[in-house]
Amino acid sequence: MTTIATVAPGAGQRVVPATGETLLDVQNLEKFFPIRGGLLSRVVGNVKAVNDVSFSIGRGEVVGLVGESGSGKTTAGRAILRLIEPTGGQVLFNGTDITKLSKGQMRDYRREMQIIFQDPFASLNPRMTVADIIGEAMQIHNLNPGKQRIDRIAELLEKVGLRPEHMRRYPHEFSGGQRQRIGIARALAVNPSFIVADEPVSALDVSIQAQVVNLLQDLQEELGLTVLFIAHDLAVVEYICDRIIVMYLGRVMEIAPSRELNNNPKHPYTEALLSAAPVPDPTVKRQRIILEGDIPSPINPPSGCVFRTRCRYAIDDCAKIVPELREVAPGHFKACIRDDIL
Amino acid sequence: MKKALFVAMAMTLGSSLAAPFVYPASWTTNKPSEVQTGGTLRTVNLQDFKTLNPFVSSESPNLPDSLTAGSFLTQDPVTDEFIPYMAEKYTQSADKRTFTFTIRKGMKWSDGKPITADDWITSYTIHSDKNVGSNIYDYMSINNQPIKVTKVDADTVRVVFPKADVTALEWVSGILYPEPTHVFMPVYKSKGADGIKNMWTISTDPKDIVTSGSFMLDRYQRGERAILKKNPYFGEWNKDSAGKPLPYLDGVQINIVADANAQLTQFLAGNIDVYSPGDRDKLAQVKAAMDAKKINGVLIPNASARASSDFVVFNLDDSATYKTKLFSNPKFRQAFSMIVNRDAMVDLTLGGLGAPTYTGVYPVYKDWVASGVDKYKFNPAGAIKLLNELGFTKKGPDGVLVDKNGNKLEFTLITNAENTRRQGFAKIIQDEAKKIGMKVNTSFIAFNQMTTMLDAKDNFGRRNFDAILIGLTGGGKVFPVSGPSVIECSGLGEGGNLHMFNQSNKCRFPFETQTINLYWKGRAEFNLAARKAIANQMQKIEAEQQPYVQLAAQTVHFAWTARTQGELPRAAVNSLNASTLYGPRILDLTWIKR
Amino acid sequence: MLSEVSVLPYIFRRILQFIPTFLLATLLAFFIVQLAPGDFLSQLKENPSVRPETVERLRKEFGLDQPIIVQYFYWLKNFVMGNLGQSFQYKRPVNEVLPGPFMNSLILVIIGTVLHFAVSIPVGVYSAVRPYSTADKTFTFLSYIFLGIPSFFFALLVIWGMLKLQQNFGWDMPLGNKTSSKLPTDISWWRSAWDVFIHALAPTIILVLRGISSESRFIRGQLLEVLGQDYVRTARAKGVAENQVVYKHALRTALIPTIAGLGGLLPALIGGAGFIEVVFNWPGLTPLQLTALGNQDIYILQAVTAVATLLYLVGNLLSDVLLSVIDPRIRYH
Amino acid sequence: MTTTVPTPVRKPRSQSQWSIVWSQFKRNPLARVGLGLLGLLYLMAILAGFLAPYGLTEYSTTDRISWAPPTPIHWRDAQGHFGPYVNGIRRDIDMETFRDKYVEDTSVTCPVKFFQTHPGMEGRTYRFLGFIPTSLKLFSVDAPCKLYLWGSDSYGRDQFSRVMYGSQISLSIGIIASVLTVILGLIMGGIAGYFRGLTDTLIMRMVEVLSAIPELFLLITLRALFPLNADPILVFYIVIGILAVIGWGGLARIVRGQILSSREQDYVQAATALGASDTRIIAKHLLPNTATYIIIFLSLAIPGFILSESGLSFIGIGIVEPYASWGSLLKVAQDGGFESLDARPWTLIPGVFIVLAVLAWQFVGDGLRDAFDPRRRR
């Protein structure tokens, strides 16, 4: 089932293959935010939020994008949808580079690519009813005109586990979990094939998280959606994703199928991340790998490997060489120069 | 001690050499025996003084006038006669053009230097220098012919007028004051006009200000007050009828306040001694405070009419617009005069304290106002009749009269926003006009803007107004009719003259030429009765032609605290003899009762 | 120090940004005043004896015959060299005319600023610490009333009241003006300073009453909000006494917006002092400006505008600097 | 803030933001008082013609009356009939006190009549609710009597009627000026915030310039530029327009800030993701978001402009004859100085109305601000 594309070593173009037919292909994606300073407000530096990120996602695949705050995972997710204009690289959707599209052309692609947000409070316009919120997309793209629209909204609400009569209410009348369902219904309104789920459960109460995770899983299976699932919590990602991308300081550290990543992490950062997550079992007493210090500032990231300052395996070369993302096992990629560890 | 002795010796010396000027006993109600010397008179001015320089001062009242003694002659406030003051005597030539003045001996500047003939020449020379920009530069000539002032010898000055003129003595007493040669001449010679202009500012050290008058500057606190102190040399040549040196006062305090309400506050609080209530409200306040014994003082309400006028002037341009043609028709102006409800103006705007006016001679000149000039007094029916004659026979749907060409009887009346009295007059005109179908729009704008309108021309060469409500003030007692700047219709340059209804520099109407001719005839007429007859003739023409539609004149009121003494006899208390700063009194004869 | 390194370029940059604002404001003012019909010389027309050629001569002398833009650049050049031009009315350099009224206005503004903060901070704090108490409600009610009365009319009422006190009780009230006319001329400096202060008091109070009314309520709201902040809870959890919590931990941050508004306060007070200076007969900038407006004494107007603009800019700079002192987050960013 | 105070989830009531704000607003007693007061004042302005017994400029130049005090209303006449009536008045100028003296002429009695029309009296016709021409008055007395409920001015015009008519200008001024300010502020702030870059810099510099130039100076000089024969009321509204032109800066700055921050809001991102156009985002998501602030701004700016109007009258560039506003009526009292306070206190009534209107708007504004602010909700 795994098709392996050629990896051109050292070349700018790196294609990290997807499972099955490729839907989304991200190549050398870059997003730099300029920092202004000095007397005349000139650009004095860049926040390299996303730096040379490449991966691809197959149709129907659920891919997790994991990283701590400052890793650039949310920026990457939004840059793929051009909600933030990327400063470099390509995003091929069904073979079309959407970064080159005009605003008008992009509008058509927006029907295909949707996003679900983290904060169920901030992502719904408080002044619109549920029907307006879900119907807005249909209005923009002229879908389901007239009476059909109401039916479609009702159908969507039922699909996400709400009742049709909820459509006349306002967001503030719902709980966090219900709002997140509304956000999902909005994303589904245009029948997208690809969804970026940007930490969709992090802001929810524990008992509600499972509901939403289950819902997403059901919808993904039912509609055959392709999902990029962004999260900081490996446990949730492992649970629903086929493959996982681990990011740190704007760069990809490791890409691997979920089980492979969990059982056999190849990158020291992934190893630490897995180790740091607390296990809800008081009888298990693990030896922890505790990373020292903080995540460095993305304005001034370490030279060479960005993780080296916290890496227990770091050697002198790590400061000199920017590690390439390379395949170390079938479908398993890592950006680390050391093969003698893990 | 030594100094006092020296001063006393100087005084006796001075008096032995020269005869001092003795103030007639008739100039004050007080007997010399009652007078107490010392004390400070506290008065008030409505704006900050801007300069101490007599050559550039243009405001009124101003400090240089307060600090000057006067000139060769002075006008007796009671008899209106001109009597020698800084001149011991004077002679007049047979053609009445040349006057020769012999300077009084013993006069001194406040720094002790003698006042000489040179000081008049200095004054004349500098005021006559165009580049100085003196406010009285234009007074230095009459009808473009210069008045000549020359020094005959150290004690004698000759003044030659271009022609015989009844106002010559007024000029001599009121325009040309001597200025200290030893202060100004060196600067004028070295730095010219610019040097003069930079002298004697508000911030100049008071010690450097040299005056001839009874007081000299002690201190000037900008925006707050001017403090004057007695000029020690003045008393050497100015005595009261009992021979006491003048002035009686030690000092004068001129407080500066921002507006008329603040002025009233200061008087009611007992902070100032003299005050002229500007309108009925303030008069009532003063009266109430005096009745309630909050202030111990004297109030003379309705002392006389004011020396000023308010009138409406129309744009009588020779431009072929419908409106100027209408305004140029005397019937229209007569009709307009007949809708001016002057009684209502007096009653409602002036609170009953005033009188209707029909001519340009201010009503304070009781003897000069012609009788029978009220032909076009308030008479709406008469106005309608005249307007009918002009073709305004029917009213439009909005109640405004229209003529057969459909022209509406509508115009805009402008007056200045600062003046509530004029706005009140405009309002009454507007309301009365409306009743007969004449639509008057009112517009209240800044005074500067309004005066600009009088000669500002639009792209078609027309002046851009319909009618303006404005007033005039100033003038002497000798021939108190409107002066040449107001009535001269030709021979004047562009702008700047007050011939408001016609500034085309051409005499459009026969009455214009008639009036100016009569005026110059009057200026040369030395017989009072004949001169009055000429003034009557002029007023008759004015009343018939209505180039300026006169409205109403306010009366003036005087109040002072009981400690303030030395006012003019009641008969002489009127707006012409009262000073804005000191009220109806001569400052030199004023004293404080303790 | 780190702070100085990062603050100085910031201030310098602010000053650079001020220059276009200043130029635009003064140019605009210059144009507007010249657009109005008439000029300083128009008033000479009232005088029957001034001839047209006199007016023309003076017009040339004052440079009023030049195109406006030429006049502006001429003014600007002189301004840069410290020469504010010539006042037409005073016939003196504006440099000499302006300082007096400016200082007088400044007296009101400085006493006003002190009063503004000295009253509004305690009142605001008290109301925030005891919200909905009787005192809080009273302050609120009073501030509503003071916000509702037109200041010029309030000034008239106050003067009237003071006059009645003086007339009926013989108390010597500071009825307008800057100094008492009754004092002898040779008094000590502190006696005359006291005299000025007494006279400045009533106008200043009326001047700042509106500001105090809104500021105290603003501070109350700010403080109430800060008192609900996490770090205030932290301070309480440490066992810090309540008044320390309020004054040390909460007030400083609560005052940040107030200080940010300081920049606007100076010109607002100078502007707001206007009516009150007129009614109270205070020889400040507004009476100067009003007579200058009436007489179209353009260089006075230009100077007042320039001073007001500078004050605005300096005020902004001042509040920026103060903010960086009070709030380290600004200093380091 | 963490969960120190539990924020109760409200019972599911299907309410919009607005109905929540309204229910919050209703809980605030001062806001309720303010709203009630405003209701009364604006009703008064709408019904001014009906409530005012006389026309705006109605007075007599023949039967002259000046500063008449409030007319006493009598209830029981000599015959014992019950019902309101007034006596005729006689005026003298007292040349001792220089004040007008009025004596009731008991031989003349005129009943106060209700709901009378006054055909043929031009000054008294008005348009009821703005369109029905009528001269129906709530109350009036026939000549020769005068009914001055709140005294008269120096021309003998009825102060009560003038206050009624003046309310139309005073109360509309605030609304017009603040709406103008809001429109300008929204447009300029919206442009600056949405387009950013050079446009933003230019607009913000303009804001700075406008706030740097003294307001008084701008008002007086710009006022001098208007055509003279323009209707005074039009000129006055232009002055108000100038006020708005001077005053939009603060609002623009805030609108700009709000737009800059709302652009980053997730729901705006969501709309972008859905393919919404710029226009749609501005109109449906960004501007409505500023609505809260705008409403509060309006309700607090309006009293400011009502006060500004009186300030304009004070410096003589406010509304002029024949029109009247509370500000110009108060200016009459101000011009009278102490005499107004001592001898004719009824001239201060317009000032009371200014204070009331400002107070009421403040109450409402503060109430709205609290109601909109979830942190201030009770």
Added chain:
Amino acid sequence: MTPQGEVLLAVNGLKTYFNTDDGVVKSVDGVTFHINKGETLAVVGESGSGKSVTSLSIMRLIPMPPGQIVDGEILFTGKDGVQKNIVKLSEAEMRKIRGNDISMIFQEPMTSLNPVYTVGDQIAEAVMLHQGKNKKEAMGVAADMLRFVGIPAPEKRVNEYPHQMSGGMRQRVMIAMALSCNPALLIADEPTTALDVTIQAQILDLMRKLQRDIGMSILFITHNLGVVAEMADRVVVMYGGRVVEEGDVVEIFKAPRHPYTMGLLNSIPRPGEHVHVPGQPKGRLEAIPGNVPNPLNLPRGCAFEPRCKFAVEACREAVPPLFDTGNGHMARCIRWQEFEQVQQEVTA
């Protein structure tokens, strides 16, 4: 109730209510539990369960009004060995306890430090307040404490402002501040919720180490069961303002006796346990249906009843009592005895 070991703090029948316009919110409604000396007690619950209000009640930091401690007692034995009822103490007495006997750290390290004072100042303030040290000595203590909590270069860091530090560093500062006066009890209100997982590991590690060294008790408030499993000796589970289950940490995780606890445990994905394998059908989490209850509108009976799959008619009628299920394990469920079988079924 048989407390094992020496009781440091005992909360008995605590009721903390808030008056809102919509009615009285019974945030904490009769909560009873205790903490032994040297023990870590975890209080678990979701938003609105009353766990934070409980901790603030212990500190007497409930904003009053609108909050009010209506009933109950909080017995605390401070460093002086005297047992006091915190509810009855005067404000001045309470101030002596806060930061000295009982310290608290909060969820949001970004907002819990005063932005306008240096971290040194803020730590020294507590030291000066409770230990009577002067400013200089207190700053020395502050530096020592920063070193103690593992902040590098503490002498330099005392002069820094909070905004110059990362979230993890700030939380360390908070801990340093809390421990500066050797408190007997540390209340940690979700101290790692806002932190990244690697930083969370650091902080949890630090707290464990510090507790070992100092021997204080910790009241650990959290919603993260993984953190509970790692940190706690005993656990109190709260729901709808009441304790629904209490017991030894191993007991709670192995044999929960309340459906809510059971639901919580089942609904979280466990690291490494449910890893998805492509091509195989995905597993499902067992979610608790329904929503977190509205504190204004709690059911009359068991607060969890509307979401409980085991609910019977009797659950609706009255609030169930807290049943002692043995071994100091208690559960507020009338069907607790039946769950032994259910538990076995599930694990089988």
